[in-house]
Amino acid sequence: MIQYLSDLVEFGPPYFQKFRKNVGDPEVVEAIPLVKTTQVPMHTLDISPNTPGTNAMALEAFFQGAGVGDPTITAGVHDPKNLVMLVSGNLLNVQHLCSLQASRAEESTSWGRMQFIVLMMGLFHLKMACTDAMWHIFIHNKAAQTDPNNLMAHISQI
Numbered sequence: 662m663i664q665y666l667s668d669l670v671e672f673g674p675p676y677f678q679k680f681r682k683n684v685g686d687p688e689v690v691e692a693i694p695l696v697k698t699t700q701v702p703m704h705t706l707d708i709s710p711n712t713p714g715t716n717a718m719a720l721e722a723f724f725q726g727a728g729v730g731d732p733t734i735t736a737g738v739h740d741p742k743n744l745v746m747l748v749s750g751n752l753l754n755v756q757h758l759c760s761l762q763a764s765r766a767e768e769s770t771s772w773g774r775m776q777f778i779v780l781m782m783g784l785f786h787l788k789m790a791c792t793d794a795m796w797h798i799f800i801h802n803k804a805a806q807t808d809p810n811n812l813m814a815h816i817s818q819i
Contacts, residue, residue, distance in 0.1 A: 663687045701727050713761040716754060717775070731772040741777040749783040 664687040667751035671678045703726050710716045722804050724730055726748070748758065758780055768774045782790075799812035806813065 672755065703727070710754065710757070713757040713764065716757045717761050720748070720758075720775070720778070731770060733770075734772075740772065742771070745777050745779045746779050747781050749781045751783065755780050755782075 663685065666680075666684050667687055670681050670684050706719055708715055708719045708722065710719045721730070725735060725738065725789060728738050729741055729746070732738055732740055750758075758775075758778060762775050762778065765774045771777055774812050793811070805811050808814075
Protein backbone atom coordinates (compact mmCIF):
# COMPACT_ATOMS: atom_id res chain seq x y z
CA MET A 662 0.00 0.00 0.00
CA ILE A 663 2.86 2.39 0.81
CA GLN A 664 4.39 1.74 -2.65
CA TYR A 665 1.07 2.67 -4.24
CA LEU A 666 0.93 5.89 -2.24
CA SER A 667 4.55 6.65 -3.07
CA ASP A 668 3.88 6.14 -6.79
CA LEU A 669 0.73 8.27 -6.59
CA VAL A 670 2.64 11.13 -4.98
CA GLU A 671 5.66 10.76 -7.28
CA PHE A 672 3.98 10.15 -10.63
CA GLY A 673 0.35 11.08 -10.10
CA PRO A 674 -1.49 14.36 -10.61
CA PRO A 675 0.13 17.50 -9.19
CA TYR A 676 -2.50 17.67 -6.42
CA PHE A 677 -0.83 14.77 -4.58
CA GLN A 678 2.60 16.47 -4.45
CA LYS A 679 1.66 18.20 -1.18
CA PHE A 680 1.45 14.81 0.57
CA ARG A 681 5.09 13.93 -0.18
CA LYS A 682 6.25 14.55 3.41
CA ASN A 683 3.56 12.19 4.80
CA VAL A 684 4.64 9.19 2.75
CA GLY A 685 7.52 7.20 4.21
CA ASP A 686 9.85 4.79 2.49
CA PRO A 687 8.22 1.67 1.07
CA GLU A 688 8.51 -1.52 3.08
CA VAL A 689 11.20 -3.88 1.78
CA VAL A 690 9.63 -7.29 1.19
CA GLU A 691 12.24 -9.23 -0.80
CA ALA A 692 15.17 -7.04 -1.70
CA ILE A 693 17.26 -8.04 -4.69
CA PRO A 694 20.92 -7.46 -3.87
CA LEU A 695 22.75 -4.91 -6.00
CA VAL A 696 25.48 -6.35 -8.16
CA LYS A 697 27.77 -4.27 -10.33
CA THR A 698 27.73 -5.39 -13.94
CA THR A 699 30.22 -4.46 -16.59
CA GLN A 700 29.19 -3.54 -20.10
CA VAL A 701 31.68 -3.69 -22.92
CA PRO A 702 30.82 -1.77 -26.08
CA MET A 703 31.54 -3.85 -29.16
CA HIS A 704 33.42 -2.59 -32.18
CA THR A 705 32.00 -2.57 -35.69
CA LEU A 706 33.29 -5.46 -37.76
CA ASP A 707 33.81 -5.56 -41.51
CA ILE A 708 32.93 -9.24 -41.72
CA SER A 709 30.00 -10.71 -43.62
CA PRO A 710 28.92 -13.80 -41.67
CA ASN A 711 27.68 -15.76 -44.68
CA THR A 712 29.84 -18.87 -44.22
CA PRO A 713 30.73 -20.95 -41.17
CA GLY A 714 34.30 -19.60 -41.33
CA THR A 715 33.27 -15.95 -41.35
CA ASN A 716 30.77 -16.66 -38.56
CA ALA A 717 33.69 -18.02 -36.54
CA MET A 718 35.75 -14.90 -37.31
CA ALA A 719 32.90 -12.64 -36.21
CA LEU A 720 32.31 -14.58 -32.97
CA GLU A 721 36.02 -14.67 -32.13
CA ALA A 722 36.22 -10.90 -32.71
CA PHE A 723 33.18 -10.33 -30.44
CA PHE A 724 34.60 -12.59 -27.74
CA GLN A 725 38.04 -10.98 -27.96
CA GLY A 726 36.41 -7.55 -27.59
CA ALA A 727 34.65 -8.83 -24.48
CA GLY A 728 37.91 -10.24 -23.08
CA VAL A 729 36.99 -13.89 -23.59
CA GLY A 730 39.29 -16.31 -25.37
CA ASP A 731 42.14 -18.77 -25.11
CA PRO A 732 44.81 -17.25 -22.82
CA THR A 733 47.51 -19.41 -24.45
CA ILE A 734 46.87 -17.68 -27.78
CA THR A 735 45.85 -14.15 -26.75
CA ALA A 736 47.20 -12.47 -23.61
CA GLY A 737 44.79 -10.73 -21.25
CA VAL A 738 41.67 -12.74 -22.07
CA HIS A 739 39.71 -15.07 -19.79
CA ASP A 740 39.08 -18.70 -20.64
CA PRO A 741 35.32 -19.50 -20.64
CA LYS A 742 36.08 -22.87 -18.90
CA ASN A 743 32.70 -24.23 -17.69
CA LEU A 744 30.71 -21.16 -18.69
CA VAL A 745 28.44 -20.89 -21.71
CA MET A 746 27.85 -18.10 -24.19
CA LEU A 747 24.30 -17.80 -25.45
CA VAL A 748 24.36 -17.00 -29.17
CA SER A 749 21.23 -16.27 -31.17
CA GLY A 750 20.74 -15.51 -34.81
CA ASN A 751 18.67 -16.45 -37.79
CA LEU A 752 18.32 -20.04 -38.92
CA LEU A 753 21.22 -19.80 -41.37
CA ASN A 754 23.54 -18.53 -38.63
CA VAL A 755 22.49 -21.41 -36.41
CA GLN A 756 23.22 -23.89 -39.22
CA HIS A 757 26.61 -22.28 -39.80
CA LEU A 758 27.50 -22.47 -36.11
CA CYS A 759 26.41 -26.11 -35.86
CA SER A 760 28.56 -26.86 -38.90
CA LEU A 761 31.44 -24.94 -37.35
CA GLN A 762 31.21 -26.87 -34.08
CA ALA A 763 31.03 -30.18 -35.97
CA SER A 764 34.10 -29.31 -38.05
CA ARG A 765 36.10 -28.36 -34.94
CA ALA A 766 35.12 -31.42 -32.90
CA GLU A 767 38.68 -32.78 -32.85
CA GLU A 768 40.33 -29.63 -31.49
CA SER A 769 42.22 -30.11 -28.20
CA THR A 770 40.71 -27.19 -26.23
CA SER A 771 37.14 -26.17 -25.50
CA TRP A 772 37.94 -22.79 -27.05
CA GLY A 773 39.11 -24.44 -30.26
CA ARG A 774 35.97 -26.59 -30.39
CA MET A 775 33.78 -23.58 -29.58
CA GLN A 776 32.22 -25.95 -27.08
CA PHE A 777 30.99 -23.13 -24.83
CA ILE A 778 28.57 -21.75 -27.44
CA VAL A 779 24.93 -22.58 -26.82
CA LEU A 780 22.72 -21.75 -29.78
CA MET A 781 19.28 -20.37 -29.09
CA MET A 782 16.42 -19.22 -31.18
CA GLY A 783 15.96 -15.49 -31.58
CA LEU A 784 12.76 -13.83 -30.35
CA PHE A 785 11.64 -13.10 -33.92
CA HIS A 786 11.80 -16.78 -34.86
CA LEU A 787 10.01 -17.77 -31.66
CA LYS A 788 7.18 -15.35 -32.49
CA MET A 789 7.01 -16.70 -36.04
CA ALA A 790 6.81 -20.30 -34.77
CA CYS A 791 4.02 -19.36 -32.32
CA THR A 792 2.12 -17.50 -35.03
CA ASP A 793 2.44 -20.48 -37.37
CA ALA A 794 1.17 -22.83 -34.66
CA MET A 795 -1.81 -20.56 -33.95
CA TRP A 796 -2.58 -20.39 -37.68
CA HIS A 797 -2.59 -24.18 -38.05
CA ILE A 798 -4.53 -24.87 -34.85
CA PHE A 799 -7.12 -22.10 -34.69
CA ILE A 800 -7.51 -20.46 -38.10
CA HIS A 801 -6.57 -22.85 -40.90
CA ASN A 802 -8.36 -25.82 -39.30
CA LYS A 803 -11.93 -25.76 -40.68
CA ALA A 804 -13.30 -27.76 -37.73
CA ALA A 805 -12.05 -25.12 -35.30
CA GLN A 806 -13.98 -22.40 -37.16
CA THR A 807 -17.35 -23.97 -36.38
CA ASP A 808 -16.71 -23.98 -32.63
CA PRO A 809 -18.55 -21.02 -31.01
CA ASN A 810 -15.64 -20.59 -28.59
CA ASN A 811 -12.91 -20.38 -31.25
CA LEU A 812 -10.15 -17.78 -31.57
CA MET A 813 -11.90 -15.78 -34.30
CA ALA A 814 -15.03 -15.47 -32.13
CA HIS A 815 -12.94 -13.99 -29.33
CA ILE A 816 -11.17 -11.63 -31.74
CA SER A 817 -14.49 -10.45 -33.18
CA GLN A 818 -15.64 -9.54 -29.64
CA ILE A 819 -12.54 -7.44 -29.10
